Amino acid sequence: MLSGAVERVTGEPGAGATVRVVSAEGEILGHGDYSPHSALRVRLHAFGKEAPAPDWLPRRIERAAERRRRDPMLAGTDAVRLVNAEGDGLPGLVADRYGDVVVVRLATAGMAARREAIAEALREATGAAAGFERADAAAARREGMACRQGGLWGEAPTAPVEIREGGRRYAVDVVEGQKTGFYLDQRDARDRVEREARGRRVLDCFAYTGGFAVAAARGGAARVTAVESSRRALALARQNLERNGAEEAELVEADAFELLRAGDERFDLIVVDPPPLARRRADEARAARAYKDLILHALRRASDDALVLAFRCSHAVGAERFRQVAFAASLDAGRPVQVLASFGLPSDHPVSLDHPEGDYFGGLLLRA
Ligand code: SAH
Numbered sequence: 211m212l213s214g215a216v217e218r219v220t221g222e223p224g225a226g227a228t229v230r231v232v233s234a235e236g237e238i239l240g241h242g243d244y245s246p247h248s249a250l251r252v253r254l255h256a257f258g259k260e261a262p263a264p265d266w267l268p269r270r271i272e273r274a275a276e277r278r279r280r281d282p283m284l285a286g287t288d289a290v291r292l293v294n295a296e297g298d299g300l301p302g303l304v305a306d307r308y309g310d311v312v313v314v315r316l317a318t319a320g321m322a323a324r325r326e327a328i329a330e331a332l333r334e335a336t337g338a339a340a341g342f343e344r345a346d347a348a349a350a351r352r353e354g355m356a357c358r359q360g361g362l363w364g365e366a367p368t369a370p371v372e373i374r375e376g377g378r379r380y381a382v383d384v385v386e387g388q389k390t391g392f393y394l395d396q397r398d399a400r401d402r403v404e405r406e407a408r409g410r411r412v413l414d415c416f417a418y419t420g421g422f423a424v425a426a427a428r429g430g431a432a433r434v435t436a437v438e439s440s441r442r443a444l445a446l447a448r449q450n451l452e453r454n455g456a457e458e459a460e461l462v463e464a465d466a467f468e469l470l471r472a473g474d475e476r477f478d479l480i481v482v483d484p485p486p487l488a489r490r491r492a493d494e495a496r497a498a499r500a501y502k503d504l505i506l507h508a509l510r511r512a513s514d515d516a517l518v519l520a521f522r523c524s525h526a527v528g529a530e531r532f533r534q535v536a537f538a539a540s541l542d543a544g545r546p547v548q549v550l551a552s553f554g555l556p557s558d559h560p561v562s563l564d565h566p567e568g569d570y571f572g573g574l575l576l577r578a
Pocket residue numbers: 388392393396415416417418419420421422437438439440443464465466467483484485
């Protein structure tokens with residue numbers, strides 16, 4: 211709940227303390243973690259009158275892990291999100307498993323205060339050899355807490371961790387990479403690219419460590435070009451392509467906005483997966499324009515019958531708005547465009563109905 215909704219605080223709860231939320235009428239609404247420095251003042255983890263059971267944390271962690279173990283959509287990969295914060299009833303906690311390493315992000319004072327218990331529960335629930343905590347500088351600033359990174363149990367990884375996803379193999383830099391190292395949320399879309407790529411000239415824009423480029427190469431693409439501005443990400447992308455027998459793919463260190471706009475070569479499958487262009491509602495209009503430009507330029511570079519796979523990564527631009535943006539781009543490009551599929555978060559990134567903000571991600575597979 212937001213700070214503006216809090217009329218009064220009784221007692222002197224510290225950062226991360228469990229507090230009871232009471233309505234103006236005196237009704238107990240729930241229990242949650244107190245964040246005195248954040249605009250999100252209380253993260254509720256139990257709704258209603260009942261206080262949460264003393265072992266609610268390990269139980270929810272175990273349940274989340276068990277749900278992944280039994281999920282048929284996750285068969286064939288050893289890289290999954292184990293805990294998806296509010297989506298698993300654990301606001302402030304994200305845990306991703308990469309092979310034998312669990313990578314954890316603690317985004318609230320409440321979860322940071324439970325660091326040891328969380329590590330213990332994750333270790334129990336997974337049997338993984340190592341746990342590693344990634345610093346979250348933005349969260350630390352928001353919460354007014356120290357920013358910490360380092361081992362939680364076992365040996366801290368010193369080299370990229372190998373994962374497999376269907377037939378694809380990737381090395382994941384869990385220590386320095388973006389997010390916890392890899393874009394797990396793109397798994398379903400990578401599968402689709404692998405199935406669609408045969409014989410196509412593929413352009414992977416904002417390629418990071420080559421998630422889509424590898425899928426395209428494995429799917430039998432005629433050519434693969436990946437564009438990314440981070441040299442560090444490209445170095446790992448090179449390794450990932452080699453690891454999957456795709457040495458001939460071309461990697462370009464460039465501004466993908468520029469490259470799309472300026473070139474004239476045509477492609478048969480273009481992936482456009484930019485970084486978040488809007489973080490807040492107030493940025494929506496600007497972000498929508500940027501998404502439109504990207505899709506427009508992709509359509510201009512698309513051959514006849516080409517596929518364009520475009521993503522949004524912010525809850526500020528929702529699915530409906532994103533479709534309108536794609537429509538506007540198709541009008542400007544003067545090409546009728548079909549929607550072949552839409553992508554949302556995969557099943558290891560569940561969104562709780564009481565937390566719609568968790569739905570930050572989506573994509574459209576377009577045919578021009
Ligand atoms: N498609 C990737 C994830 C992309 S995240 C995957 O599935 O793994 C967005 C990426 O865009 C980041 O790697 C970031 O380094 C890169 N990036 C940001 N601005 C860029 C720009 N102007 N040009 C090219 N890449 C950019």
